[in-house]
Amino acid sequence: MKRLHAGLPVLFLYVASLGAADPGGRIREVIENSPAGRAFWGIQVVDLDSGRTVFEMNPNRLFTPASNTKLFSTALGLIRLGPDYRFPTLVTAAAPVSATGVVNGDLVLVGGGDPNLSGRAVPYRMGSNSQENSLQAIEDLAGQLWARGLREVRGAIAGDDSRYIWEPYPEGWAADDGIWDYGAAVSALALNDNVLSLTITPGARAGTAAAVTLSPPVEFYHIDNRVRTVSGGAAKLTVDRLPGSEVVRVWGSVPAGSQARTVLLGIHEPALYAAVALRDSLIRRGVTVRGPAVARHAYPNQFESLETAPPAAAPAGVELARRESAPLAEDLRITNKVSQNLHAEMVLRAVARARRNIGSRQAGLLELADFLKEVGIEKSEYEFNDGSGLSRMNLVSPAAVVKLLRYLYASPQRDLWMGLLPVAGEDGTLNARFKGTAGAGRIRAKTGTIAHVNALSGYAETNSGRRLAFAILVNNSGVPNSEVRSAIDKIGSLIVE
Secondary structure: OOOOOOOOOOOOOOOHHHOOOOHHHHHHHHHHOOOOOOOEEEEEEEEOOOOOEEEEEOOOOOEOOHHHHHHHHHHHHHHHHOOOOOOEEEEEEOOOOOOOOEEOOOEEEEOOOOOOEOOOOOOOOOOOOOOOOOOHHHHHHHHHHHHOOOOEEOOOEEEEEEEEEOOOOOOOOOOOHHHEHHHOOOOOOOEHHHEEEEEEEOOOOOOOEOEEEEEOOOOOOEEEEEEEEEOOOOOEEEEEOOOOOOEEEEEEEEEOOOOOEEEEEEOOOHHHHHHHHHHHHHHHHOOEEOOOEEEEEEOHHHOOOOOOOOOOOOOOOEEEEEEEOOOHHHHHHHHHHHOOHHHHHHHHHHHHHHHHOOEOHHHHHHHHHHHHHHHOOOHHHEEOOOOOOOOOOOEEOHHHHHHHHHHHHOOOOHHHHHHOOOEOOOOHHHOOOOOOOOOOOOEEEEEEEEOOEEEEEEEEEOOOOOEEEEEEEEEOOOOOHHHHHHHHHHHHHHHHO
């Protein structure tokens, strides 16, 4: 039998009234017999009615939580902002549209922090994503401007994301995270989740160049396409963009007659990208735009403190168009169901702006610390550097996660909060997990995955109708994620029996 965590304190507690004859022994057996048995496991399971601990292993040790971090940032948003909070996106100018349809000067697209300036279905619908009708929000704003009589802009189209401080990549993110959709730059102006789809289609015959297209069809990145079509074999492709570069390099080969392949790329300058998209939309409608697309940021060195600030002034200028977001609760549901990193980062900054008058990561983390103190979680139980969990520097104990879950369960927001989480075997990131097991439909929980880290924390309803809060955090696993998830899911099913 394998030794488990030699040299580390491991504690197992058992409550006889909650099911199996020896749940602690069965959970330990799952771990010991798993290829992930040599990983570092942290577990706590607590009965929500009695407050008694059902099982725990290393509950007070610190673990990298991956996307279990989103439990903390979305709880913060729900409690501090309320479920009905909304984000406005404005288009302004220094003066109204003239009688002849002219704006003398710049037209400014002002980001208000709406995470869903995309085609994603709101409320959440399984399978919907931001790539469907991805320019819908921009087309709506452009349509309002046309209806107002706008026919000429004599200045630039400016994308203004200064509501949040320009800190696009939090501390602890990897250098290449920003290339991909999951690491898209954080901004108060986020069009289509700050993501582009790049599709590579084989040429008509071997020896010809493959076609590379971007969606939405906004001319923003330059494509260096060196992909050739070959007669057979497997596709061999590499996609890369240097940090800060506007050149996407694609090279390799694809077999003739094979299916097109699509990758999702993160946008490094979201405010500029949104301005380019609005400019293109206006021109397509027949509006003459004299100036270029530009970005306006609020840089950290412009402020005495990134932790708190005097109340900010309202956006300058005359409002010409407006789009209101859905209620915050709908986005928190999307954030947790699909584990949307950008949205989690945006809600952290939204709380900071609302509570401390400055939309910085630092202010958001300080507000999170104050909230967790109210929950009863000590500073020694966590270390957060972002709101999404992509930071490899985040740490939290299983006991702290369970404290948060118990706090929300006892709050007036209980039903709404629990409805934000994926349901085992039914939707979100748990759609394909627990099917045909005891956990299907009985577990609502947040997943978490980065390199060598897997997590699952949330709520479970036992066969006898008892409700449990649980946290399962696994670090330092050197086996495929599927092996770790398999063990986690077996444990999840055990605790509902």
